[in-house]
Amino acid sequence: MTDVTELGVAAIREGVAQGDFSAREVAEAFNANVAAASNLNAFIVATPEQALAAADKVDADRAAGKALGKMAGVPIGMKDLFATNGVQTTAASHILEGFKPVYESTVSQKLWDAGAGMLGKLNLDQFAMGSSNETSYFGNVISPWRRNDGGNAALAPGGSSGGSSAAVAARLCPAATGTDTGGSIRQPAAFTGISGIKPTYGRCSRWGVVAFASSLDQAGPMARDVRDCAIMLEAMAGFDPKDSTSLDLPVPAWESGLSPDLKGKKVGIPREYRMDGMDDDVAKSWDDGIAWLKDAGAEIVDISLPHTKYALPTYYIIAPAEASSNLARYDGVRYGLRDLPEGAGLQDMYAATRADGFGPEVKRRILIGTYVLSAGFYDAYYTQAQKVRALISHDFQKAFTQCDVILAPTAPTAAFALGEKSGDPLEMYLNDVFSVPASLAGLPAMSVPAGLNREGLPLGLQIIGNAFDEQGVLNAGLAIEQRAGFTAKPEKWW
Template sequence: MTDITDLGVAAIRTGVAQGDFSAREVAEGFNANVAAASALNAFIVTTPEKALEAADKVDADRAAGKTLGSMAGVPIGMKDLFATDGVQTTAASHILEGFVPQYESTVSSNLWAAGAGMLGKLNLDQFAMGSSNETSYFGNVISPWKRSGGSNAQMSPGGSSGGSSTAVSARLAPAATGTDTGGSIRQPAAFTGITGIKPTYGRCSRWGVVAFASSLDQAGPMAHDVRDCAIMLGAMAGFDPKDSTSLDLPVPDWEGELNSDLKGKRVGIPREYRMDGTDPEILKSWDDGIAWLKDAGAEVVDVRLPNTKYALPAYYIIAPAEASSNLARYDGVRYGLRDLPEGSGLQDMYAATRAEGFGDEVKRRVLIGTYVLSAGYYDAYYTQAQKIRALVAKDFEDAFQKCDVILAPTTPTASFGLGEKSDDPLAMYLNDVFAVPASLAGLPAMSVPCGVNGEGLPLGLQIIGRAFDEQGVLNAGLAIEERANFTAKPDRWWV
């Protein structure tokens, strides 16, 4: 019999509904996996009682003949950016350590209403700022994957949603929430051999999610496969009047409309993504993906995205600028950490609290953001970056005149060892080079595992779609998934 914790969202939901096993059995199995995996440091807080409480409710509803929700019986990990009523929410920062919200984020509320339970709050890069999960105040998250050949080097699970990617890949949770500002769902998914989708900006409410860059932040699911992502995204999404950027559109039946037959569809291949320095094995996987989509019936066409080379520098002006504004609220006055040196005044308290509470990467981005918004530099940097953003969005608009979806690598390399890039912020930022353009344009994009490299580490392919066309992205992802037949799993060295 298959171990219950090897099952994904769809299999668990079906098994619970049919009575093959109880929701409590599922919750107990994953709670045990979480408890045995402290070496991975994926969770900041564990909530086994919450998982069991939700499971018992699902079992009771089933026994009473009630209709079960789309996530019924599925325990999940919740990235510690989402406010959870009565459970500490920190954004992996010392400045919010001990903060316990008295309200629930819209996304987590939607998931609980659909029958999901919470296994705990997942670790991440502090305030979602990072690409390797090395900036958390609560320590590095460690990927469950190792390089082949007996290497003991600890590998990066990607960032910022590294706790989410590790938890799903290591079977600590069948699925997890992530957030994606410039690739923070897709890049970790690629690094750990799982699937993750960033929906169109506005599909999932940002209310109750700790803000990094408000015009870019978007929640999405991370799971084992495309169908599981479709199910979970359907539960997460929906209009929310509490979020002024929320899309007032019905939530499609993404799971019900899944179809890997791409006859009549055109797939764009952007020549600008064949960048110098990209790992040859990544380029090989891209060529494989092109062949798979052709096999699924799609026509492959060349497209141009000429402003791609400017996307990353524009992102690293816009995102820090918004972060410097959003993070101004952490001042030691209302909530969270307060550092009040003896005999000091209000300004001293602000300075001491922020110096103590923010990590180096957060400080770096706040300083950059404050600089580019300052008098004399606003037009030279921030205004120019916003113009580039408009050009990047126009590039995609033009490309989608010729194609239905775009296929590209998710990352320029496979996962790297923790510490290998931490001394060079620019090298770290380059990890997001393929993910950032879709974020700037607010488009749906997902990463699907497509194989492993010569070191036995996972590789991912990225599908980018038109605004509101998550279905097209999911369908192309399903076509790749069926042909890649990715079955690799990390060895359970942490138990």
């Protein structure tokens, strides 16, 4: 029999539907891979029984001649930011350790309704705050990739969806959910040689997703290729009356609309993204991407996004401000950790719980956010940042009068070693320089693998689309995917 763990979403779904193998066989094979890869630390909690139960239901429905869902027989990893009924949901933080919701997030419920099963809850940067998966209370996720220089340095899988990216790249699951606030789907996908799409803000419900920055957070799929992302996004997306920011729009048939033919399309190349000192391999992959999209029939046009240089400082004011507000609810009163020193009063309990429960990066962002929202600084920082955010959004609106999609690198470098940037928060934040602008504007954006750098590590190309044009983004991604011919995968060492 084919090694089903080498198959993606589409191939598994079709194999199960045709009877080439059962959904239970698929779940058992992936459960075994998860169990054997504990030293990658991709999963906080494994749920093999839930994967098997979902698979058995799909097999029973098929035997009974019932219609199967879009994700039937596909076991997936669930980022531990999505509330899962009866299964620990921690946001990778000590403050939520042991918390088991009594409800299911809208996105995860949609995936279960489509026939997917859950292999477990995936590790991430604490409260999705980080770019390397080094801020998790449950330890670092280690990328399955290694440099080809013979060194065994443990590499970052990207963040915050590092458990998701590592698990998909290491064949622990064919696909996983991610969330993207400033690049947390795209950058990890680029670091591990997989695909991932952040849809337009509001496409996927945020209900039941632990909040970081509510005006930026957006769920999306991470998978081996563009088609698998399209399939999974169809299952995840849709209007949700429980989320006030949810888009009341029908879900397009993205999978059936896939086409690598870009004749008549214009691809914008933002001149501000050509930064001084850009990594040579990243610059070459960008040039390759331009050539591939030309080959697909697209016209390449030069565009300007003049406020790009203000995107990072804008993001690192707005996101921490929203985080400081969202994370105020973790006080030790209702759920999660409670530290109650002997003889302590209520204020002491709040202070002790939050001091012990939050990690250093989360505390840093709460402090920044509280500062920029404080009296006397609100107008100087937060109000100014919101004005600049509007200018960045306007830049994109203007650019899309000249082009259909925008092509840029996903990240300024390939994966770096764990510990390499963690001593300098500003250097770590610079890793989001190409991904943050699209997040601030709420636009759909995708990373697809473009090749390997000289160290044998994956590089990603990013396609940014106009609001609601996930189809255009997916199609440009497919055109790159077909021409890049990326088939590399990490050699198993774990």
